[in-house]
Amino acid sequence: MSSTGLAGRGLRGPGDPAADEGLRARKRAATQSALERAAVALALEHGYDNVTVDMICEAAMVSPRTFFNYCGTKEGAFLGGTPPKPTDAAHQAFVHGTGRDVLGDLVGMIAAAMADHSPDTDLLRRRRLLIERTPELLTGETSRIAELEKHLVHLVLERFHAQGRTEANTPELVDEARMVVALAGSVMRYSMQKWFSGAFTGTPAALLQDSLTLMQRVTAAAAPATH
Amino acid sequence: MSSTGLAGRGLRGPGDPAADEGLRARKRAATQSALERAAVALALEHGYDNVTVDMICEAAMVSPRTFFNYCGTKEGAFLGGTPPKPTDAAHQAFVHGTGRDVLGDLVGMIAAAMADHSPDTDLLRRRRLLIERTPELLTGETSRIAELEKHLVHLVLERFHAQGRTEANTPELVDEARMVVALAGSVMRYSMQKWFSGAFTGTPAALLQDSLTLMQRVTAAAAPATH
DNA sequence: GCGCATCGGTGCAGCTACTGTATTTTTGTC
DNA sequence: GACAAAAATACAGTAGCTGCACCGATGCGC
Structure with a gap:
């Protein structure tokens, strides 16, 4: 009934991977890792x-059925099962931020989420090497971002509401939120x-901060033409 | 060897659909239309x-093999075989534009390309109705844009070069071009x-112009925080 | 009109991604 | 060690997609 490519997320059971330290959880993590590697x-x-x-x-010594139970999609095995997720604390910090720079804060939150998260450097x-030489995977990652964006729109709207801006007093509010997210x-x-x-060491x-700065430079160059 | 999803483009022969008026061309157009409808x-x-x-x-009365010859992908049948392409004239106008507002001009060019092109309103x-209620197709359209972007980077770089900016005298030139395209x-x-x-009548x-304006408003609100 | 070269449509055989379901194996608990 | 929950598997089937060889339709020079 639903999209095959994206329906495979959320496969993990009730317990978190590192939370309960049963043999089960460890084996599960091992299998996931083996598949991705x-x-x-x-x-x-x-x-x-x-x-x-x-x-x-064959290489990971699991049945094809199990493969799909874990990865959901062939692509999933290569991209890894880790969609970058913001902390609850970061979430709250963003929603109740008082500054005018929504876009900057949003990117900042995402940057923080990425920083938390660094398992298995190798x-x-x-x-990274693989994706560098496989454009279709790059496209796949892009789609994931698109998926994330839906959630971000809600976040931005929450923040707007916390600042007292509502659809009632600002007709274009949803549009504005969507645009902020699109820019992010x-x-x-x-x-x-x-x-x-591979053209960045850091x-x-x-990198996200640098990109944001570059964006502001580019849009600033364009802005004077506005009325 | 190559991506299945995107390799199916460029299936049309040398002659344009309406250019040569042979029976072949007409039959071809008819089949394409029948499939999409x-x-x-x-x-x-x-x-x-x-x-x-x-x-x-079955509905279009062609063999499955023929279907893939025409559409390349199941998705292709629903999205239609029309990637919006800028005119050569518009291309030249953009590349040799002298203004500072690269982004605005780029969006303008795309808008013009869309305007040219309006076959079969029904x-x-x-x-539009279908895509509205089928998010996965929306994702597909998004991927097409990503494909287009590769081409646009070259365009923007051409314009930079025409303005005398080169990689030699501006180290970040490629980055800047990519960012302009990303924003577009x-x-x-x-x-x-x-x-x-469906929330827009016009x-x-x-719509593209409105969106550009909104973007400039949003980025302008963020810009003052920069130093 | 006629033969000929070409092109487009088709049938077929096959591969691979993916899914539902019933069954067996493994793990945690008492 | 018995038993319930959960995970892995085998199996069978569907659907998207491709290469290839064949054949009929089309365009063209005569």
């Missing part, structure tokens, strides 16, 4: 298109592209 | 996920979203 390794060796799900399964490096999306996409091109957070 | 009609009736390629083929209306992409995505949500070109 196998996928990336095989793709780096043979090229993404020439790797089949069955090959990954896999990350290899994945630009910054994220631009950063992601640069990140995966933390993701720093 | 059948696809949209079926999806509006049964829902996108419940429509199979075989159903479309199909367009029904397609934002405007396009935002507009597309609004367009397909021409696509007007």
